[in-house]
Amino acid sequence: MTAMESEKARASGWFRALRDEIVARFEALEAGHEAGPGAGALAGRFDVRETRRAGDGGGGLMSVMKGGRVFEKVGVNVSTVHGTLSPAAQAAMAARKDMPGLADDPRFWASGISLVAHMQNPHVPAVHMNTRMFWTPGAWWFGGGSDLNPCIEYDEDTSGFHCVQKAHLDRHDPALYPRLKAWADEYFFVPHRGRARGVGGIFLDDHCSGDWEADFALIQDIGRAFLPAYVPLVERRKAQPWGEAERETQLIHRGLYAEYNLVYDRGTKFGLATGHDPDAVLMSLPPLAKWA
Template sequence: MDFTEEKQRAANWFRALRDEIVSAFEGLEDSHSEGPLSDAAPGRFEVTETRRASEDGSDAGGGLMSVMRGGRVFEKVGVNVSEVHGELGESAQRAMAARGVPGMESDPRFWASGISLVAHMQNPHCPAVHMNTRMFWTPHAWWFGGGSDLNPCIEYAGDTAHFHAVQQQYLDPHGTDIYPALKTWADEYFYIPHRGRARGVGGIFMDDRNSGDWAADFALTQDIGRAFLPAFRPLVEKRRVQAWSDADKDAQLIHRGLYAEYNLVYDRGTKFGLATGHDANAVLMSLPPMAKWV
């Protein structure tokens, strides 16, 4: 089960989606012509190549880390893509075996590619957002995962409804049972037990997606990615012009503390990236530039 062609198609798709989103976000910076910070210079992404560290020093793949800091719309946003391979360490093998992946003890080779995005906004009325999609392969199994979820510190019911409606619009062609299932999964996955609450207003999430039809699962993964900009960009365009108060900014910083707690304690992607030797700065790109705890 080599899947050479399929792996390349997936990696190429994640890179194309990254390029589209980076261009769209820089476009939001350029078009911000009124409201708070509109007289500042538009932000631009800084792009850095990343490498996965292998124990024997051999090539283990890498990716691109694209981060914008201090823009007039985005305070910090990262859009990373990666394509890595090698052998899983013992702890990662055990984790994969626990998730039902067969044969990891005898052949721990793996390949993974994906896109990961987290945006923290200047304006507290603009929601933070997360999106990622990925493909994982071993000689014994393959699967897709990912989703997107909205993380406002000041909630607007209409924004939440729009975000979810777009997700459903893109997922319903794959089966009307898909969106409700992935919405419920997101509600469960993005829950913070030690706080007794969700980290945001939800979205969609899936993991270990292998229906037996690679093309169908890849198409679903692509539409999760395609839904992101139509779901998120209109919210930014609407909210970025609103004035904010010191209390609004304080609420944003406190909510960012909640976001940081989740990503450091519970997020699977953070744990996997650090455990498999990927660039730590790229893995921790999701953390906000400033946060506050009460």
């Protein structure tokens, strides 16, 4: 096994371990919600199925929970796929980043975890998280981050979410958090609405310092930051009373989320362009949404 093959295996194994930890924690949140709105429903459990890329191109696990006490719909997907980029996908990747040799050898390998949670209680913010590694014969890079998407904003929730992420990034370089926060603010902006999708978080892409171990350690800490940044917000808001006005606000905000993911999101475009399971790619869409 070459050094890069070993590194690919380590990255893929890490994304799977993070997936397992998050799934277990979210099911525990469901089981532990015993008072307040939604507590009388059955505790949600993830339905898990294997996904396959077209042909013999790898696959992963699609884990979705619907209609629970806390989560209206949450998906936690993990995949490791490989193959040859289509001409359209090859052109799109080459336009984003200088990838030596891509024009002559369009093979690729990609692994990662992607999570989107849409909540029952409108006071609990929706959230998105992903971390990934991408490889071609000429280059490799890491990407990912997480961002908070409340339909009803609370300053203490936003501050807490960002503080945890900053603490995890400061372990590597105090300059990282302000740069990745600004990147998220730019990336998760909806141009046709002239506004941000949510209250931001952190984001990076095409990250390759040349030191694979350092970059892998960074992407691991971005993943590790997710549960301590998000779960306390769920615990704080899940029993808060809500009514039809709050639900209306939530559904309209979800329309904005759907617009962004269908029109602008790189992960959606890449997954569909490379033949991955469309249900897994479109897992991020909310179960219900509304447009004013």
